[in-house]
Amino acid sequence: SDDLIWQIINNSFCSFMTKTKTSKFCRNEYNLTGLCNRHSCPLANSQYATVREEDGVIYLYMKVAERAHLPAKMWERVKLHRNYERAIGQIKEKLIYWNNWIRRRVIARFDRLLEVQKRSRRLVLTSETKLVPLSRKVERRERRREDKALVRAGLETAIEKEMLDRLRAANPEEFVNVDRAAYEKALQAVEVEDEEDDEESEEEEEDESESETEYVEDFDESEEEIEDIQEQQEEGEEEEPPVRQKLTLSSRGAAAIAPPRKRAKVTVEYDSD
Amino acid sequence: MTSRPIVTVQAAKEGEKSGASLALPSVFRAPIRPDILNFVHDQMRKNTRQPYAVHVKAGHQVSAESWGTGRAVARIPRVRGGGTSRSGQGAFGNMCRGGRMFAPTKTWRKWHRRINVQQRRFAVASAIAATGVTSLVMARGHRIEKISEVPLVVSDSVQDLKKTKEAVAFLKRVKAWPDIQKVYASQRFRAGRGKMRNRARIQKRGPLVIYAKDNGLCRAFRNIPGVTLICVSRLNLLKLAPGGHLGRFVIWSESAFRQLDQIYAKSKLPDNKMASTDLTGILRSDEVKAAVRPRQARQARAVLKKNPLKNVNVMAKLNPYALVLKRKAILAQRKALAKKRKADAPASSQKQQQKKQPAAKKAKQAAVKGKAVKK
Numbered sequence: 001s002d003d004l005i006w007q008i009i010n011n012s013f014c015s016f017m018t019k020t021k022t023s024k025f026c027r028n029e030y031n032l033t034g035l036c037n038r039h040s041c042p043l044a045n046s047q048y049a050t051v052r053e054e055d056g057v058i059y060l061y062m063k064v065a066e067r068a069h070l071p072a073k074m075w076e077r078v079k080l081h082r083n084y085e086r087a088i089g090q091i092k093e094k095l096i097y098w099n100n101w102i103r104r105r106v107i108a109r110f111d112r113l114l115e116v117q118k119r120s121r122r123l124v125l126t127s128e129t130k131l132v133p134l135s136r137k138v139e140r141r142e143r144r145r146e147d148k149a150l151v152r153a154g155l156e157t158a159i160e161k162e163m164l165d166r167l168r169a170a171n172p173e174e175f176v177n178v179d180r181a182a183y184e185k186a187l188q189a190v191e192v193e194d195e196e197d198d199e200e201s202e203e204e205e206e207d208e209s210e211s212e213t214e215y216v217e218d219f220d221e222s223e224e225e226i227e228d229i230q231e232q233q234e235e236g237e238e239e240e241p242p243v244r245q246k247l248t249l250s251s252r253g254a255a256a257i258a259p260p261r262k263r264a265k266v267t268v269e270y271d272s273d
Numbered sequence: 274m275t276s277r278p279i280v281t282v283q284a285a286k287e288g289e290k291s292g293a294s295l296a297l298p299s300v301f302r303a304p305i306r307p308d309i310l311n312f313v314h315d316q317m318r319k320n321t322r323q324p325y326a327v328h329v330k331a332g333h334q335v336s337a338e339s340w341g342t343g344r345a346v347a348r349i350p351r352v353r354g355g356g357t358s359r360s361g362q363g364a365f366g367n368m369c370r371g372g373r374m375f376a377p378t379k380t381w382r383k384w385h386r387r388i389n390v391q392q393r394r395f396a397v398a399s400a401i402a403a404t405g406v407t408s409l410v411m412a413r414g415h416r417i418e419k420i421s422e423v424p425l426v427v428s429d430s431v432q433d434l435k436k437t438k439e440a441v442a443f444l445k446r447v448k449a450w451p452d453i454q455k456v457y458a459s460q461r462f463r464a465g466r467g468k469m470r471n472r473a474r475i476q477k478r479g480p481l482v483i484y485a486k487d488n489g490l491c492r493a494f495r496n497i498p499g500v501t502l503i504c505v506s507r508l509n510l511l512k513l514a515p516g517g518h519l520g521r522f523v524i525w526s527e528s529a530f531r532q533l534d535q536i537y538a539k540s541k542l543p544d545n546k547m548a549s550t551d552l553t554g555i556l557r558s559d560e561v562k563a564a565v566r567p568r569q570a571r572q573a574r575a576v577l578k579k580n581p582l583k584n585v586n587v588m589a590k591l592n593p594y595a596l597v598l599k600r601k602a603i604l605a606q607r608k609a610l611a612k613k614r615k616a617d618a619p620a621s622s623q624k625q626q627q628k629k630q631p632a633a634k635k636a637k638q639a640a641v642k643g644k645a646v647k648k
Contacts, residue, residue, distance in 0.1 A: 001305075001406070001550045001551060002551060002553070003550055003551055003552045003553055004305060004550040004551075005406065005408045005409060005412075007307075008305070008307050008403075008409060008412075008519060009408070009409075009412045011307070012307055012311075012517075012518060012519075013412070013413065013516075013518045014412045015411075015412060015413060015414035016412070043408035043409075043411055043412055044408065068407055068408075069278070069405075069407060069422060069423050070421065070422055070423075071407055071411075071417050071418055071419070071420045071421075071422075071423060072418070072419050072420060072421050072448070073421075074407070
């Protein structure tokens with residue numbers, strides 16, 4: 001009933017068949033040619049043979065009508081000799097009374113497999129980069145989810161919290177609640193001066209406005225600055241140390257400062273792809 | 274077919290002895306007719322439909338009347354009254370916005386189909402027969418590469434399984450698990466509006482377990498994706514050949530398998546139109562060859578007629594002497610030309626002309642010869 005099977009597979013449905021505009025392919029791994037044909041179909045031929053490579057070893061597979069109903073034992077496997085002449089001899093011996101077409105095609109496929117092996121070995125030596133296919137849909141979806149997750153994580157607030165905690169830990173007694181509003185105001189005042197003076201750097205800023213990167217000093221330094229601010233506030237109208245130009249929270253002091261540095265803001269640089 | 278192949282029963286539980294042999298029921302030798310099956314399947318699927326229809330009054334809940342001619346508008350009925358944007362709009366027609374559709378669907382459409390009993394039986398027999406053909410089951414897409422035998426018959430202790438864990442272990446032992454893995458891999462969301470209509474998730478079909486008596490089997494298997502369970506006494510075509518495609522992967526319990534012979538007694542089974550469906554084999558058989566006349570020698574095909582007066586080769590075929598004549602003519606012509614040139618041209622170029630001529634002669638002769646040989 002090979003003919004019957006072929007009729008059903010060909011006309012109604014076969015899960016291994018894929019069509020392109022010009023030809024029909026068979027995705028069954030035991031197919032000899034890779035095409036969907038009456039002759040090549042491993043399902044529609046009760047007597048069939050192929051050559052396949054498993055982990056670098058090439059085997060001859062044979063299927064007979066007698067074992068058609070035992071899928072686990074259907075394919076008889078013969079390991080082919082590494083010597084080409086002997087391997088061909090093996091094939092010819094095993095398929096001696098078989099269909100001419102199958103025998104020829106098996107040998108042809110065997111030759112092809114050897115070529116492929118050669119080529120793939122060469123490739124392994126030369127190629128360094130491996131191409132990995134990207135699924136556009138998946139990539140787009142994942143990216144969107146990353147962005148959302150980033151927003152949800154609230155890194156800024158977390159870092160701020162962490163820094164304040166560390167400060168508190170470092171200076172438990174001296175720490176006084178900094179008036180955030182006043183601090184911000186003072187910062188803004190400094191920024192205004194910044195804008196007036198540094199018009200050159202404005203352009204730069206504009207360029208980077210998208211990624212919103214600000215020049216952030218080292219972590220230690222910025223901590224020191226904040227600490228100094230607090231010290232100054234407590235110590236009142238102490239003279240500013242001449243080495244560094246520091247910001248004082250009194251509005252008097254703000255005007256006196258020139259040329260001002262770019263202040264450390266608690267912003268985090270994000271890596272932009 | 275007096276001698277029928279033997280099917281071995283596989284052990285369902287660990288430690289069980291497998292190996293009881295049963296003769297293959299005659300159903301598996303029933304003719305496999307995809308055409309009948311497809312037809313019956315189509316008809317059967319219509320029987321679970323729920324009617325849908327448009328509301329009776331849809332599109333007609335307006336009192337609209339045509340304005341008639343002479344108003345520089347199309348003559349469809351228009352909504353009466355004023356004060357709203359609806360007034361004056363077209364109504365009633367299928368082409369109008371808010372109008373009744375063409376041929377409004379009615380609930381009294383014929384939803385269900387009756388199918389002849391014999392056809393139904395034929396189809397189910399075909400479907401069962403197809404489940405016994407390894408190639409068809411593989412072609413349908415089931416992963417049965419590791420299964421020990423087709424049809425897969427399992428000892429009756431399957432029917433006593435109570436826990437899903439045991440059912441899973443059973444499937445793994447019988448090597449049917451890859452088919453379930455395939456189902457897992459295929460779980461996805463439906464494309465289209467079915468999502469909104471409680472049909473969001475889809476997946477492939479897995480194995481069909483046919484039992485004789487349910488002693489907990491159904492509860493054990495029902496939560497495994499892809500698995501369908503039916504009783505032998507109520508074999509359903511829609512489950513045996515889902516989608517109208519032959520060859521679902523079936524796992525039979527031993528008693529279910531035995532019951533098939535009783536359910537499908539010889540009298541109920543359809544006959545095969547052909548005893549052997551191997552057409553190629555039949556055509557190559559000795560009996561046929563003996564009755565057929567020997568093959569005829571290759572017949573000559575009609576050849577396009579070419580004009581001998583224009584085509585040298587055809588002329589040569591008809592009259593070989595024509596070539597000789599032609600050659601003579603060419604040579605004579607050349608001689609005449611040479612004479613003419615000698616007479617006209619100055620003495621210094623005579624030598625050059627003499628040199629050229631023999632070479633040209635040779636080339637021409639070769640060309641003529643070549644043509645004659647090719648034919």
